[in-house]
Amino acid sequence: MPAPSWEKDPVLSVEHVTMRFGGLVAVNDLSFAAGRGDITALIGPNGAGKTTVFNCITGFYKPTQGMLRLQHGDGSTHLLERMADFKISATAKVARTFQNIRLFSGMTVLENLLVAQHNPLMIASGMTVLGLIGFPAYKKAEKRSIEKAKYWLDKINLTDRADDPAGDLPYGAQRRLEIARAMCTSPELLCLDEPAAGLNPRESGELNQLLLDIRKTEGTSLLLIEHDMSVVMEISDHVVVLEYGIKISDGTPAEVKADPRVIAAYLGVDDDEVAEVEEALDVVVEEARQ
Amino acid sequence: MELFLQQFINGVTLGSIYGLIAIGYTMVFGIIGMVNFSHGDVFMVSSFIALIFFLVLTTWLGVASVALALLIVMVISMVLTGLMSWTIERVAYRPLRGSFRLAPLISAIGMSIVLSNFIQVAQGPRNKPVPPMVTESIALWERNGFTVSVSYKQLIIIAVTAVLLACFWFLVQKTSLGRAQRACEQDRKMAALLGINVDRTISLTFVMGAALAAVAGTLFLMYYGVVNFSDGFVPGVKAFTAAVLGGIGSLPGAVLGGLLIGLIETFWSGYFSIDYKDVAAFSILAIVLIFMPQGILGRPEVEKV
Amino acid sequence: MSTSAPARPFEPDFAAAAKDAVLSGVIALGIFGPLVGLRTTQNMSNQLIVESHWGLVAIIVGIVAVGRFVLRAFVFPRMAMWKAQPKVESTAEPSFLRRNIKTIGLVFLLFYPVIIVSMLGYQQSIKWVDNFGIQILIYVMLGWGLNIVVGLAGLLDLGYVAFYAVGAYSYALLATHFGLSFWILLPLAGILAAMWGIILGFPVLRLRGDYLAIVTLAFGEIIRLVLINWRELTNGSAGISSIPKVDLFGWITFNVADPNYVGKVFGLANSSAYYKIFLYYLILALALLTAFVTIRLRRMPIGRAWEALREDEVACRSLGINTTNTKLTAFAIGAMFGGFAGSFFAARQGFVSPESFVFLESAVIVAIVVLGGMGSMIGVAIAAVAMIGGTEILRELSFLKVVFGSDFNPDLFRMLIFGLAMVTIMVWKPRGFVGQREPTAFLTERKAVSGSLVQEGHG
Ligand SMILES: Nc1ncnc2c1ncn2[C@@H]1O[C@H](COP(=O)(O)OP(=O)(O)OP(=O)(O)O)[C@@H](O)[C@H]1O
Ligand SMILES: [Mg+2]
Secondary structure: OOOOHHHHOEEEEEEEEEEEEOOEEEEEEEEEEEEOOOEEEEEOOOOOOHHHHHHHHOOOOOOOEEEEEEEOOOOOEEEHHHOOHHHHHHOOOEEEOOOOOOOOOOOEHHHHHHHOOHHHHHHHOOOOHHHHOOOHHHHHHHHHHHHHHHHHHHHOOOHHHOOOEHHHOOHHHHHHHHHHHHHOOOOOEEEEEOOOOOOOHHHHHHHHHHHHHHHHHHOOEEEEEOOOHHHHHHHOOEEEEEEOOEEEEEEOHHHHHHOHHHHHHOOOOOHHHHHHHHHHHHHHHHHHHO | OHHHHHHHHHHHHHHHHHHHHHHHHHHHHHHHOOOOOOHHHHHHHHHHHHHHHHHHHHHHOOOOOHHHHHHHHHHHHHHHHHHHHHHHHHHHHHHHOOOOOHHHHHHHHHHHHHHHHHHHHHHOOOOEEOOOOOOOEEEEEEEOOEEEEEEHHHHHHHHHHHHHHHHHHHHHHHOHHHHHHHHHHHOHHHHHHOOOOHHHHHHHHHHHHHHHHHHHHHHHHHHHOEEOOOOOHHHHHHHHHHHHHHOOOOHHHHHHHHHHHHHHHHHHHHHOOOOOHHHHHHHHHHHHHHHOOOOOOOOOOOOOO | OOOOOOOOOOOOOHHHHHHHHHHHHHHHHHHHHHHHHEEEEEOOOOOEEEEEOHHHHHHHHHHHHHHHHHHHHHHHHHHHHHHHOOOOOOOOOOOHHHHOHHHHHHHHHHHHHHHHHHHHHHHHHHHHHHHHHHHHHHHHHHHHHHHHHHHHOOOOOOOOHHHHHHHHHHHHHHHHHHOOOHHHHHHHHHHHHHHHHHHHHHHHOOOOHHHHHHHHHHHHHHHHHHHHHOHHHHOHHHOEOOOOOOOEOOOEEOOOOOOOEHHHHHOOOOOOHHHHHHHHHHHHHHHHHHHHHHHHHHOOHHHHHHHHHHHOHHHHHHOOOOHHHHHHHHHHHHHHHHHHHHHHHHHHHOOEOHHHHOHHHHHHHHHHHHHHOOOOHHHHHHHHHHHHHHHHHHHHOOOHHHHHOOOOOHHHHHHHHHHHHHHHHHHHOOOOOOOEEOOOOOOOOOOOEEOOOOOOOOO
16 A cells, blocks of 8 residues: 555654643544645544644643654754744744634734734834834834735635624634634644534535635645534545544545444444534534524 | 740741631632632721720620630621621622622722721721730740740630631531532532522622631730731731642641741741741742642642643 | 512612611621721720710711612612613714813823913912822823733733832932932833843743732732841831932923022022922823833734733734743833833932832722723723822812811821722723723724723733
């Protein structure tokens, strides 16, 4: 069997990562690779350790053991487990969204996108000093960053709400805004933690288009956690399945779907049924939110 | 060695008082997650209530037995301080529950200013000395002209604290009120759904904390023989330090922390400079909060992303 | 407590109100009876005795009971009615006053001494320029400085007065020992205070919420206690006196003996009012500098990062923001303005002692920031005027002596009323006077963000 495409040019390689919380082993000796330009899905039942993997990748947790290597297109590599969380975003260029949305709810939509461009703007403002005395270069840089924000607002269809507080947006729009905010950091790898959770089918479809578009036009590689099988099967190139912190399957969507261990993990029911259950659950969750 | 023993006894005495106050901080923090900033001043007011009734009993009503007077005074002070604390919670904190997080803290700071200034206005700014109430002491050990002694006052303080803590422990561990409190600590919404009267439980928590502070206030008055309207702040901060040191939210922790703070303070004054004893207390507070915010007996807080 | 009949919720329920009134009267009697009715005083032989003042207790209990009755019978139903009515968004243009409040305020501040002097003459103006103008402006400046830390970055600092002390002592010590000019020491004091901001900020970076507040309180107290106990340097509780006055860059001075005394230069009669007026404009300039820098910073990446930090620290880190540096700059810049204000304070008083830097001062400044509405510059200014001006005015209410007798000292009630106001305003408006947030950038239209969405920060 030839090596799968994601092994050849991985943007992220996770090698033997283990994460313990006291006695609980949330992730156990996990290894997988996410290919450059791929959409890689990380799936698994509740509590499988998916979010924990994300937290290790983005530096919020330091893995107990193992290595996380990020490779840029220009060949530079970053060892994520050794970097501070903000550095992972700033220099290794990994952006993420959160399972429970974390927007700056008291700031406007536009401000949210400007905060995401903090680092380039900080440099343009001469670490604040030059900007404070009214240096023109900063003005220009700010204009550019507003342009960039506008570009993303257009993509997520929120231009007309740019001046509204983020906390006022409907749920689906908040999800999209969080993705746009992450994209404003110009990431090499974008990690999405259950982006479709709580979305209705139409919104979910739009999300798929947005993700495919991001990959196509920005060339960003995507890693996503998803419960919604329809999303996973439709857009991902590569699926990794976790259960109790252990990888139980890894391959193309078709391969994973046929894997008996995966079926067993999902309570022995068909994927379609799982999707149905999930959808029903999502509706309930959405209702509970309102 | 003699100095050490003597300071140990003094430290335990002082620590008992801090421990009694610290319980009020710890319980309120445990149940509504708020630093009850005015608790130190509640303690001070309770000491004034004790002072007033002690004078009334001994000078007006001619109660001759100091022990009886102290007992009555302590009970009155517990009741009235509890009533006051209930009112404060009702007026200044309850309307702010569930709103902006800083609001209750600011309100509590305001309340602390109100209490100390109210006493200043109502009772005057001067120190209030009472004649020594209990003077006897027992010499434990004598060597090289240095006597290690424990005074009756100290014995009373330690004994009263121990008995009260035992009753209190029974109250929160074995009664339905204690269960309700622990339920509210875990999850207030869920407790309410299960039919626990959350408002009343919180009120009672304040009242219990205040009653213990009133015991401390009475003992403080008996021990030092003087109170002042500004005596709430520093003991308040030290008791809070004790609560944090022991692990905030934990009752045994509060007592343990109180004893430790009392010991540290007396040993510091005994062996180092008395000038810097409050600096030591504040430094411990800062160091504990920075390096071991979960305290000795508390549970560490994990932040999930 | 009994609830009124659900059918007519807005009707006054007199029976319930009366029951309530009696109950609160009893509670008031329990609390105020001993503490007010039995006053401990010392008699001729220095023994503590108890005096009774039952009349006063009766008045207080009466006020509480009647007040509660009115609240319960009339005010609460009215409030419930307002709440039940659908909110009508006022589409009308805000009034002229509201739209131009900044300009009007600024013009008023600029002409305030002129108005006072022309109304009262130089000698009489001193009180109004000094006790009101300068005093309030100091707190406005301190409030704006702390606003950076508390209001923008969401880090609750209860030890801000430490930086005020650092500024004051820097000026006092360096000016008395080395005779350096105010204009050199002002920036130096700011830098020293900023350094202390970083030193004290560093260990508390990991702390959140009330813990941060308590540790900063501890730091503030430690600095004060060191000032008291390090007698060789600070002269202990006795403080440092004869701190030199500020002059106008050496061209004009305010010491009568100097050849270029302001009176001699302009041919005016000697008066201490000139110095006060000069100080007024100096503190006004410093306060406006604070405002200017803050407004500027808010629109820069660092300012947005502060606010983002207040909203969600985890999200900030996920966007590559170095939260350590961001917090430290907030501490440092806030402290710097505190240091400026401190050196001004030392120059104005001519005397500093640890007494001026007690925790109460920090509490007052935090109260001003929170009561004003976190992050709002106008709100902070309004709160400073209301709280400081309001309590200063109490000193002037000598007519109260006629009502309460000649030994009535309104000054004593100042802090009592301050504390009561703090509680009342919090209960009435937990978000402060100005509960809205002004966005720092906009695409088409600047819309204020409702306060209910703005987070208060974790630290
Ligand atoms: N900071 C932490 N401390 C202790 N345990 C943790 C921590 N974070 C996660 N865990 C535990 O690790 C396990 C995996 O959690 P994780 O959030 O990664 O699951 P998940 O796969 O994302 O589940 P879900 O689909 O519900 O989001 C869980 O048992 C969780 O309780
Ligand atoms: Mg998860």
